[in-house]
Amino acid sequence: MSIMVRPIITLTTDFGLRDSYVAEMKGVILGICPDARIVDVSHEIEKFNIRMGAFILACAAPSFPKGTIHVAVVDPGVGTKRKPILIQTKQAYFIGPDNGILTLAAEKQGIEHVYEITKTKLIRTEVSSTFHGRDIFAPTAAHLTNGIAPSMYGPEIRDFVEPSFTSIIRNKDRLIGEVLYVDCFGNIITNFGGKELKKIDASDEIAVKLGKVKLKLRITRAYGDAKERQILAIIGSHGFLEISVNQGDASEYFKARATDTIMVSHPRN
Amino acid sequence: MSIMVRPIITLTTDFGLRDSYVAEMKGVILGICPDARIVDVSHEIEKFNIRMGAFILACAAPSFPKGTIHVAVVDPGVGTKRKPILIQTKQAYFIGPDNGILTLAAEKQGIEHVYEITKTKLIRTEVSSTFHGRDIFAPTAAHLTNGIAPSMYGPEIRDFVEPSFTSIIRNKDRLIGEVLYVDCFGNIITNFGGKELKKIDASDEIAVKLGKVKLKLRITRAYGDAKERQILAIIGSHGFLEISVNQGDASEYFKARATDTIMVSHPRN
Amino acid sequence: MSIMVRPIITLTTDFGLRDSYVAEMKGVILGICPDARIVDVSHEIEKFNIRMGAFILACAAPSFPKGTIHVAVVDPGVGTKRKPILIQTKQAYFIGPDNGILTLAAEKQGIEHVYEITKTKLIRTEVSSTFHGRDIFAPTAAHLTNGIAPSMYGPEIRDFVEPSFTSIIRNKDRLIGEVLYVDCFGNIITNFGGKELKKIDASDEIAVKLGKVKLKLRITRAYGDAKERQILAIIGSHGFLEISVNQGDASEYFKARATDTIMVSHPRN
Numbered sequence: 001m002s003i004m005v006r007p008i009i010t011l012t013t014d015f016g017l018r019d020s021y022v023a024e025m026k027g028v029i030l031g032i033c034p035d036a037r038i039v040d041v042s043h044e045i046e047k048f049n050i051r052m053g054a055f056i057l058a059c060a061a062p063s064f065p066k067g068t069i070h071v072a073v074v075d076p077g078v079g080t081k082r083k084p085i086l087i088q089t090k091q092a093y094f095i096g097p098d099n100g101i102l103t104l105a106a107e108k109q110g111i112e113h114v115y116e117i118t119k120t121k122l123i124r125t126e127v128s129s130t131f132h133g134r135d136i137f138a139p140t141a142a143h144l145t146n147g148i149a150p151s152m153y154g155p156e157i158r159d160f161v162e163p164s165f166t167s168i169i170r171n172k173d174r175l176i177g178e179v180l181y182v183d184c185f186g187n188i189i190t191n192f193g194g195k196e197l198k199k200i201d202a203s204d205e206i207a208v209k210l211g212k213v214k215l216k217l218r219i220t221r222a223y224g225d226a227k228e229r230q231i232l233a234i235i236g237s238h239g240f241l242e243i244s245v246n247q248g249d250a251s252e253y254f255k256a257r258a259t260d261t262i263m264v265s266h267p268r269n
Numbered sequence: 270m271s272i273m274v275r276p277i278i279t280l281t282t283d284f285g286l287r288d289s290y291v292a293e294m295k296g297v298i299l300g301i302c303p304d305a306r307i308v309d310v311s312h313e314i315e316k317f318n319i320r321m322g323a324f325i326l327a328c329a330a331p332s333f334p335k336g337t338i339h340v341a342v343v344d345p346g347v348g349t350k351r352k353p354i355l356i357q358t359k360q361a362y363f364i365g366p367d368n369g370i371l372t373l374a375a376e377k378q379g380i381e382h383v384y385e386i387t388k389t390k391l392i393r394t395e396v397s398s399t400f401h402g403r404d405i406f407a408p409t410a411a412h413l414t415n416g417i418a419p420s421m422y423g424p425e426i427r428d429f430v431e432p433s434f435t436s437i438i439r440n441k442d443r444l445i446g447e448v449l450y451v452d453c454f455g456n457i458i459t460n461f462g463g464k465e466l467k468k469i470d471a472s473d474e475i476a477v478k479l480g481k482v483k484l485k486l487r488i489t490r491a492y493g494d495a496k497e498r499q500i501l502a503i504i505g506s507h508g509f510l511e512i513s514v515n516q517g518d519a520s521e522y523f524k525a526r527a528t529d530t531i532m533v534s535h536p537r538n
Numbered sequence: 539m540s541i542m543v544r545p546i547i548t549l550t551t552d553f554g555l556r557d558s559y560v561a562e563m564k565g566v567i568l569g570i571c572p573d574a575r576i577v578d579v580s581h582e583i584e585k586f587n588i589r590m591g592a593f594i595l596a597c598a599a600p601s602f603p604k605g606t607i608h609v610a611v612v613d614p615g616v617g618t619k620r621k622p623i624l625i626q627t628k629q630a631y632f633i634g635p636d637n638g639i640l641t642l643a644a645e646k647q648g649i650e651h652v653y654e655i656t657k658t659k660l661i662r663t664e665v666s667s668t669f670h671g672r673d674i675f676a677p678t679a680a681h682l683t684n685g686i687a688p689s690m691y692g693p694e695i696r697d698f699v700e701p702s703f704t705s706i707i708r709n710k711d712r713l714i715g716e717v718l719y720v721d722c723f724g725n726i727i728t729n730f731g732g733k734e735l736k737k738i739d740a741s742d743e744i745a746v747k748l749g750k751v752k753l754k755l756r757i758t759r760a761y762g763d764a765k766e767r768q769i770l771a772i773i774g775s776h777g778f779l780e781i782s783v784n785q786g787d788a789s790e791y792f793k794a795r796a797t798d799t800i801m802v803s804h805p806r807n
Contacts, residue, residue, distance in 0.1 A: 007574040010561065016453035017555070018313035020328035023279065024506075025331030027310050028347070034274040034306075034334070037572075039564050044556035048516050059558035063565030063672065065572070073311025076516050129491040134332065184554035185585060222617025222667040237562075237669035247475060247586050247614050256388035285722035286555070287582035287596035292548065293775075295577050296601030303543040303575075303603070317724060317785050345785050348760025398760040400775035403601065 006145045007093075008037045008064060012057045012072040012101075013133060014045040021131070024139040025071075028124075032142035033091075041070075048076045050101050052258065054163040055181050058105040059238050061092060069141045070105065071133075072096040079129030084136045085116040085160060088150050095137050095144075100163035118154035168196055179210075179260040180240065186249030188256045192241035192264060199266075200241075206233055206266040208243060210254045217243070276362075277306045277333060277412045281326045281341040281370075282402060290400070291437075294340075294407040297393075299362040301411035310339075317345045319370050321527065323432040324450050328507050329492040330361060338410045339367040339374065340402075348398030351406045353386040354429060357419050364406050364413075369432035387423035435528075437465055448529040449509065450481075455518030457525045461510035461533060469510075475502055475535040477512060479523045486512070544683045545631075546575045546602060550595045550610040550639075551671060553584040559669070563676040566662075570680035577607075584613045585768075588639050588795065592701040593719050596643040597776050608643065609671075609680045610634040617667030622655040622674045623698060626688050633675050633682075638701035648730030656692035659727060706734055709801075717748075717798040718778065726794045730779035730802060737804075738779075744771055744804040747782060748792045755781070 009029060015021040022043050029036050041060045045053040053074040060068055068091075075082075075097045087094040087102055091111035094102040095117075120127045123139040140153055140189045168191060169176045175196060181189045188210070200206065204219050217233040218226075226232040226246040231253065236242040241264070251257070278298060284290040291312050298305050310329045314322040322343040330339055337360075344351075344366045356363040356371055356379035363371040364386075389396045392408040409422055437460060438445045444465060450458045457479070469475065473488050486502040487495075495501040495515040500522065505511040510533070513519045520526070547567060549704045551558040560581050579598045585592040591612040599608055606629075613620075613635045625632040625640055626646035632640040633655075658665045661677040678691055706729060707714045713734060726748070732770050738744065742757050755771040756764075764770040765783040769791065774780040779802070782788050789795070 008565075008568055010565075016313075017309075018311055019452045020310060020325045021452075023308060023310040024332040027277075027279075027329065027334070027337075030277055030306065030308070031332070031334040037568065039561060039568070040555075041558060041561040042556055044554075056558045060561040060565065063562040063569070065565070065569040068565075077491075077493045078491035082493075128506045130503060134506065183557045183559075212306040223614075224615045224618035225621075234668060237666045237672065285582075286578075287580055289579060289594045292577060292579040292598040293601040296546075296548075296603070296606075299546055299575065299577070300601070300603040300673065346760075346762045349762035377583045397775045399772060403775065470778075501691075 006033060006036055007067040007069050008039055009041070009141045009145060010039045010041045010060065010064065010068060010070045012041040012045065012053055012060070012070070012074075013043045014047050014049065014053065014074045015133070017043050018034045021133065024131075024134045025178050028134055028138045029142040032139055033145045036145055039064075045074050048074060050099050051163055051165070052181065053101045054104040056106060057101065061105040061109070066091055069093045069095065069144055070102075071137050072101045072145060073101065073133040073137055074101050075132060078132050083157070084132055084140075085148055085157070086115045086117055086140060087111055087113075087145075087155055087160075088113040093144060093150065095141050097132070098160050102160045104158065104163050104165065106157070113150065114157050114160050115150055116154045116157045119152070119164050122152070144178065165191065168192065174263050174265040176261060176263050179256055179258050179262055181258050182251040182256060186245065186251040187236065187244040188250050188254060188262075189236060189238070190241045190243070190262050190264075193239045197235060197241060204266055206264055208233065209263040210243065210256055211260060213254050223247070270295050275302060275305055276338050277308055278338045278340060278410045278414060279308045279329065279333065280309045280312070281310040281314065281322055281329070281339065281343075282312045283316050283318065283322065283343045284312050284402070286312050290402065293400075293403045297403055297407040298411040299410055302414045305411060305414055308333075311357040314343050317343060318450040319343050319368050320432055320434070321450065322370045323373040326370065327377060330374040330378070333361065335360055338362045338364065338413055339371070340406050341370045341404055343370050344368065347401050352426070353401055353409075354426070355384045355386055355409060355413075355422055356380055356429075357382040357384075362413060362419065364409050366401070367429050369430045371469040372429065373434065375431050377420055378505050382419065383426050384419055385402060385423045385426045388421070391421070412463045434460065437461065443532050443534040445532050447528060448525050448531055450527050451520040451525060455520040456505065456515065457519050457523060457531075458505060458507070459510045459512070459531050459533075461509045466504060466508070466510060473535055474532055477502065478532040479512065479525055480529060482523050492516075544571060544574055545605040545607050546577055547607045547609060547679045547683060548577045548598065548602065549581070550579040550583065550591055550598070550608070550612075551581045552585050552587065552591065552612045552746045553581050553671070555581050562672045563667075566672055566676045567680040570677055574680060574683055574763060577602075583612050588612050588614075588637050589701055589703070590719065591639045592642040595639065596646060599643040599647070602630065604629055607631045607633065608640070609675050609679045610639045611671040611675055612639050613637065613670060616670050621695070622670055622678075623695070624653045624655055624678060624682075624688055624691055625630055625649055625654075625698075626651040631682060631688065633679050635670070636698050638699045641698065642701050642703065651688065652695050652698050653688055654692045654695045657690070660690070663737045685804065703729065706730065712803040713799050714799060714801050717794055717796050717800055719796050720789040720794060724783065725774065726781040726787040726788050726792060727774060727776070728779045728781070728800050728802075733778045734778060735773060735777070742804055744802055746771065747801040748781065748794055749791050749798060761785070
């Protein structure tokens, strides 16, 4: 490394890219910390869809180096009594509203401290009640990047909101889970991962029930291991079971959406 | 600040993000000024919608630090006799076509000098007549970032194009204004702001006529102060009166679009 | 230039901007090379459309300075036996799958060496078979930026995949070419360029047949030289003949799409 660099600041919002909102956050950050390194995670989170924001952030966060500051703003409660918070984990910092958007990503890294951001006068002269992304979260991230300690922004708190993801349920020989996310390729990403998947080998055949469709699917190693347009099951790049179509859109075939129930059974269950 | 940093260059265009045009501008900038800091404001301005570009730029510019260089290119007249210009204000620089896109933002900051960019040979060997974003505006910004003074790019001029925004008209007890912009949340941003709004308090009730809809609306402090899906009026993050729906889309309800007329009356008018 | 800067890394993918994939690539790059300068070319390449990715990259690459590292990932064959490759040209480096996406841009610059990327353990501990953008191409680019030589990533190879673009055919007094791309303005970019166009002057009239439409068109110098909504022919910013509508959408009028055949004849052919 040839020069001293600041921690990265990432941004995840439902602000879209057409309006000026994302640029305003960046302008504020660069005004406070001129050599900040800002990376967009996504600004195309569905409006007010906290769960989707939480999922996307949790997918992105593990790829960033230690010390990264993740700002996430999907914030229907902006200006009401929901708290602005700063979470310190073993790996990173998470800044945003206390509505669950930060928690999924933060818990995977081991939460060490959670602070309510109350000292907003320290952060910025004027704070609107409609745009905390610009007026609280962005400046907090920038000051943190400048070296102002997490405990300076407000008191430590113990309670914070958990996002609403379902656990996997076993029903006889079937596992019942849910669709976490449908990505822009139409891949159906499920919450089967980690311990459930240890028992599944690539090349196993599993029985899947999703919506009105029941199918037996072979687990492939690569999308291209199936024929073009063929439905397949695969362990995706975040370690979750995905239902996909090689060079096609699985979500269209299954009419699948996030939060849909999916049932999986396989020989060794 | 640990290192010397260049002024920020922001980009506002109607080029979209699918094609290579924005990247070409960035490549040219970084070829001239390798440590330029480039921030996208928006590339999703509606094609040829100068007014929308002017509005988005005027929203973004106040959040950027002193010395920022704003490049804006919505340019149906590229290659014709419309002038490429550089505006110097008390706060920043604005570079783009002389068609009104720069003026709204620049005038708010106090215009000091306006230059026509004529010395294009100084800027770049070859200049196309179809892509001044890449061939004139980007290199001008990069050279300016490198320290070449504004007066070096061409002669100072006195006349420049003003964007077409409507003033507020008083008609008895009613104020008649217009819709400036509908943001991606469906918030209807009007041109009631500053002096008109001083008389309006949060919690006041106002009567609004917009399209075929007449309504009495309470002015709330935060979107979440209204019930879910309830219509509300609010002073938005840029100081303008907005008509919004808490966690919904007000523009859909009112079928509102930029330039629509809106009438507002309230008790103390 | 006030500080030592790393070569630029550009990214061209079909990953879209909604999901976390692009951010994961950037996180990996910045983890390996903290002061990397990353520029997005486009993430809106149509899913699996290698030809479109190749065209967009070839449009963008000439605007970037010498030494730039272009990463392009449109990769339906990810995890199968298609090779990850690194191409060194006289001007730049190109990293991506060996499916033709890199070749059009690289050949224009003069290819010097092509390497198969095999030493993936050198690059990253774990490599998925579904996301080489994050696990092979991004880290290769970052290590290259850090100064690890191209020959370190694997053996030099001689064969690589060429993209499928059509050559221009002469049929009596007509030239038969194809639509390379329709940009987001609806400009129809054809493969008539370079040697074919030397004979065409601005202000010439050409006869065009595209889809079911036959038209005589004047070649204008600027879009705005035609009347509003008028169809025109123009030499675009990448040196190709374009069929356009001043402030309108030519592709809608002609129902034109990439790979469509276009016939052009003009007096001096």
